[in-house]
Amino acid sequence: MSTASYTHFRGNLETYFDRTAAKAWEQLTSDAPVSGIRATVRAGRTTMRDTLLSWLPADMTGLRLLDAGCGTGALAVAAAERGAQVVAIDVAGSLVQIARDRAPAHLAIDWRVGDLLDPALGHFDHVVAMDSLIHYRAFDIVAVLQQLAERTHGSIVFTFAPQTPLLMAMLGMGRLFPRSDRSPAILPVRDRLLRTLISNAVPTSRIGRDRRISASFYTSHALEMVTA
Numbered sequence: 001m002s003t004a005s006y007t008h009f010r011g012n013l014e015t016y017f018d019r020t021a022a023k024a025w026e027q028l029t030s031d032a033p034v035s036g037i038r039a040t041v042r043a044g045r046t047t048m049r050d051t052l053l054s055w056l057p058a059d060m061t062g063l064r065l066l067d068a069g070c071g072t073g074a075l076a077v078a079a080a081e082r083g084a085q086v087v088a089i090d091v092a093g094s095l096v097q098i099a100r101d102r103a104p105a106h107l108a109i110d111w112r113v114g115d116l117l118d119p120a121l122g123h124f125d126h127v128v129a130m131d132s133l134i135h136y137r138a139f140d141i142v143a144v145l146q147q148l149a150e151r152t153h154g155s156i157v158f159t160f161a162p163q164t165p166l167l168m169a170m171l172g173m174g175r176l177f178p179r180s181d182r183s184p185a186i187l188p189v190r191d192r193l194l195r196t197l198i199s200n201a202v203p204t205s206r207i208g209r210d211r212r213i214s215a216s217f218y219t220s221h222a223l224e225m226v227t228a
Helices: 003-028 036-054 074-081 093-102 138-149 165-176 191-201
Strands: 064-068 085-090 110-113 124-129 152-160 206-215 218-226
Touching: 003 036, 003 093, 003 138, 036 074, 036 152, 036 206, 036 218, 064 074, 074 085, 085 093, 093 110, 124 138, 138 152, 138 191, 191 206, 191 218
Parallel strands: 064 085, 064 124, 085 110, 124 152
Antiparallel strands: 152 218, 206 218
């Protein structure tokens, strides 16, 4: 993969969440009142999280799961409550701290701040990357998946930003009104291209379930990658 581009975008995400948007994301991922636009994003993210969790075993006792880009930790907590041994990692230390503070004390989740590709994290039965790869180009996404697949024995479920006319129009409108606290750019990719690249890069895997969630200001596409 292009190490320079991956590192660049990862650095942008760390800066955005740790210096600019921690409070906004803490509110968005809570039950606190939010604006109409943010309410649609919250609803879309909840539906997506429930979808990805439904693709994982109901009983995860003894299974090891990586929450790659854990944010404020809702998915990691849900997986741990099913019995999974969860390693939850994010580049943004501010979000990981929120996750630690919110998580029930009886859940032994291994919270980390760092790179989701760190080989020191070990091997996993399942990996979830919810909305953590939407800021990367298709080739970088596939390179990340390729490296994760080398250490995963079950499935990798992840999301990407689909290249749809509506999403492209919304992103274009957003660029007309730049704000200093805007998140790093979402990079829409073509579904067919992504599938082709995955098949070529990880021939031992197969694409399983998929679902696109479109909830007004939230659009994301989930794919299940079953590893050998």
